[in-house]
Amino acid sequence: MGRYLARRGAQAVLVLWAAYTLSFVLLSALPGDAVTNRIQNPEANISPEGARTLLAYYGLDRPLWEQYAHSLVGASRGDLGYSLTTAQPVRELLASALPSTLQLTSLGLVFGVLIAAVVAVATNYAPWRWLRTLTASGPALFASVPTFVAGIVALQYLSFRYGLIPSVDDGTFRALVAPAATLGLVVAAPLSQVFATSIRTTRSQPFVHVLHAKGAREGYIFRKDVLRNSSLPVLTLLGLAFGELIAGSVVTESVYARSGVGQLVVGAVNTQDLPVVQGVVLLSTAAYVLINLVVDLAYPFVDPRILVDGAPRGATRRRARQRSVVVEPAAPRLLPAEVVMP
Amino acid sequence: MTTVVDTGSVTRPGTDPAPALEQPAARERPLPVRALAWLGGHWTLVLAVAVVALVLAWAVVPGAFASHDPLAVDPAGKLRAPSAEHWFGTDQLGRDLYSRVVHGARASLSGSAIAVAVGAVVGSLLGALAGWFGGVLDAAIGRGIDVLLSIPGFLLAITIVVLLGFGIVQAAVAVGLTMTATFARLIRSEVLRARTSTYVEAATTSGASTWDILRRHVVPNSIAPTLSLVTVQLGIAIIWIASLSFLGLGAQPPDPEWGRLVSDGRNYIASRGWLTLWPGLTVVAVVLATNHISHHLTRRDAS
Numbered sequence: 001m002g003r004y005l006a007r008r009g010a011q012a013v014l015v016l017w018a019a020y021t022l023s024f025v026l027l028s029a030l031p032g033d034a035v036t037n038r039i040q041n042p043e044a045n046i047s048p049e050g051a052r053t054l055l056a057y058y059g060l061d062r063p064l065w066e067q068y069a070h071s072l073v074g075a076s077r078g079d080l081g082y083s084l085t086t087a088q089p090v091r092e093l094l095a096s097a098l099p100s101t102l103q104l105t106s107l108g109l110v111f112g113v114l115i116a117a118v119v120a121v122a123t124n125y126a127p128w129r130w131l132r133t134l135t136a137s138g139p140a141l142f143a144s145v146p147t148f149v150a151g152i153v154a155l156q157y158l159s160f161r162y163g164l165i166p167s168v169d170d171g172t173f174r175a176l177v178a179p180a181a182t183l184g185l186v187v188a189a190p191l192s193q194v195f196a197t198s199i200r201t202t203r204s205q206p207f208v209h210v211l212h213a214k215g216a217r218e219g220y221i222f223r224k225d226v227l228r229n230s231s232l233p234v235l236t237l238l239g240l241a242f243g244e245l246i247a248g249s250v251v252t253e254s255v256y257a258r259s260g261v262g263q264l265v266v267g268a269v270n271t272q273d274l275p276v277v278q279g280v281v282l283l284s285t286a287a288y289v290l291i292n293l294v295v296d297l298a299y300p301f302v303d304p305r306i307l308v309d310g311a312p313r314g315a316t317r318r319r320a321r322q323r324s325v326v327v328e329p330a331a332p333r334l335l336p337a338e339v340v341m342p
Numbered sequence: 343m344t345t346v347v348d349t350g351s352v353t354r355p356g357t358d359p360a361p362a363l364e365q366p367a368a369r370e371r372p373l374p375v376r377a378l379a380w381l382g383g384h385w386t387l388v389l390a391v392a393v394v395a396l397v398l399a400w401a402v403v404p405g406a407f408a409s410h411d412p413l414a415v416d417p418a419g420k421l422r423a424p425s426a427e428h429w430f431g432t433d434q435l436g437r438d439l440y441s442r443v444v445h446g447a448r449a450s451l452s453g454s455a456i457a458v459a460v461g462a463v464v465g466s467l468l469g470a471l472a473g474w475f476g477g478v479l480d481a482a483i484g485r486g487i488d489v490l491l492s493i494p495g496f497l498l499a500i501t502i503v504v505l506l507g508f509g510i511v512q513a514a515v516a517v518g519l520t521m522t523a524t525f526a527r528l529i530r531s532e533v534l535r536a537r538t539s540t541y542v543e544a545a546t547t548s549g550a551s552t553w554d555i556l557r558r559h560v561v562p563n564s565i566a567p568t569l570s571l572v573t574v575q576l577g578i579a580i581i582w583i584a585s586l587s588f589l590g591l592g593a594q595p596p597d598p599e600w601g602r603l604v605s606d607g608r609n610y611i612a613s614r615g616w617l618t619l620w621p622g623l624t625v626v627a628v629v630l631a632t633n634h635i636s637h638h639l640t641r642r643d644a645s
Contacts (some may be wrong), residue, residue: 015489
């Protein structure tokens with residue numbers, strides 16, 4: 001386990017380094033930057049000495065590889081350089097924008113999972129056919145509605161027509177609900193699709209028929225067996241959906257005029273503030289890599305038969321011996337505990 | 343069936359082969375009826391194809407559908423509600439919104455087409471190289487794909503937009519480059535599968551050149567999965583390009599583009615909801631139709 005974590009950690013660092021280098025190469029290929037633009041602007045009236053000082057301050061007078069080495073060393077210490085437009089440290093800008101975005105994305109994820117669960121369960125278990133058909137088309141519909149359209153329509157009706165939610169971010173929870181729900185809709189598209197399919201596949205497994213034959217009720221089987229067995233693919237997707245969450249939050253923050261990392265990056269793109277763009281890319285890549293690592297580590301807790309790096313968890317090993325369930329690496333057969341029980 | 347009728351007139355009297363041959367045909371309904379029945383059973387698909395066809399027509403010959411000049415400013419007719427004269431109303435400069443949506447189809451659709459083309463061509467090339475030659479090249483391209491996929495896609499697209507500048511083509515290329523990783527991964531696995539297959543082994547032993555094997559065995563086998571990925575990515579590309587334009591990073595004013603139209607109308611959502619509603623609904627309808635067609639193709643592919 002320790003060695004596995006160390007290896008995954010090293011991989012994550014490598015990926016971060018590559019992402020940083022890639023964004024540096026992409027952005028340094030740019031012909032101008034905000035500082036040079038400011039110096040060349042005749043209205044700014046900057047003296048040649050002032051210009052030289054300014055360039056030296058941002059390290060823009062040095063050769064490119066030196067800039068790269070310097071910024072990489074800085075980034076590894078958590079120093080992401082300074083914004084070219086406001087001269088504030090990028091780290092401070094990120095730190096002040098992050099809480100709002102974290103609130104938005106985490107509540108958005110909660111909404112997404114809730115919507116996905118409702119749609120998936122209704123698609124499989126709804127007592128009426130029309131409701132099953134209706135919810136079955138939910139994922140395709142969610143995937144076809146761009147975030148900005150959902151957000152604008154929600155704002156238009158909920159806020160301006162019916163006055164249910166504030167139209168600007170006043171820091172209250174009420175102002176957070178609509179943006180988070182908008183974001184949830186985006187994430188719900190892939191989640192509900194996979195969850196619904198997964199429940200259907202699990203329900204057609206032989207052990208579910210056995211449980212039915214033994215007289216277990218539908219609700220009991222769902223809670224005890226189907227839910228857990230069908231949540232693995234959803235867990236995988238949860239890590240991947242984080243990318244959607246970030247993309248969605250950029251647009252959602254713009255629609256609802258919320259300050260946050262998304263607004264920060266859009267503003268930085270408009271002013272060619274490269275260190276800020278790079279900082280946001282690095283931060284979100286780090287979060288993305290970290291979340292997928294957490295998801296990978298969470299697998300054995302959902303399905304004890306999955307091994308982390310060839311060795312089952314201690315508890316799993318003990319349980320496996322007691323029940324003499326065959327532990328198969330990496331390819332779990334859907335075999336519930338109930339069938340093994342007398 | 344026509345041949346049966348033709349030969350029926352020259353067959354010897356007494357023997358009449360026509361009824362015997364026509365019997366199964368009689369039980370089967372005639373072709374037009376069957377076609378109609380099939381269309382009736384797939385009416386959602388018909389609707390989706392119709393939507394896409396209409397929008398494609400908008401993009402190719404916008405003049406035939408638009409009722410007004412999309413750039414004609416009319417100070418006297420600002421912010422009019424939808425009417426018989428202006429189907430979708432007019433915007434803050436008095437421009438006809440319906441005409442702007444029709445003309446916007448060209449930017450949105452050609453942008454998505456460029457994006458998917460860039461993604462498919464660059465991605466397939468990289469994937470084919472990695473899968474076919476293996477070794478160091480495969481490892482290098484594989485790591486590159488991993489890095490690309492570990493940066494949240496939309497942010498990567500935004501970063502590339504910084505590099506390329508604002509504009510619909512730039513946004514399209516940015517989105518396309520972001521998509522290369524997905525295509526590369528698919529093609530790599532397809533090529534790998536073909537390379538290890540017995541028929542490629544047979545072709546190698548019988549002395550076919552690498553180029554011939556790629557052209558005659560590997561490429562045809564990879565086309566079907568690539569096409570179905572293309573249709574899937576098309577819907578995503580439309581959304582992403584519209585989103586980039588909505589953020590002001592794609593199409594620039596005064597050129598109409600769907601995402602741009604929504605963002606232009608957002609200042610008036612309190613009182614002039616149609617300015618955002620119609621362009622928004624257009625995007626939803628087109629993406630829904632594209633995804634539906636893609637779903638149908640993928641399902642047919644799988645069976």
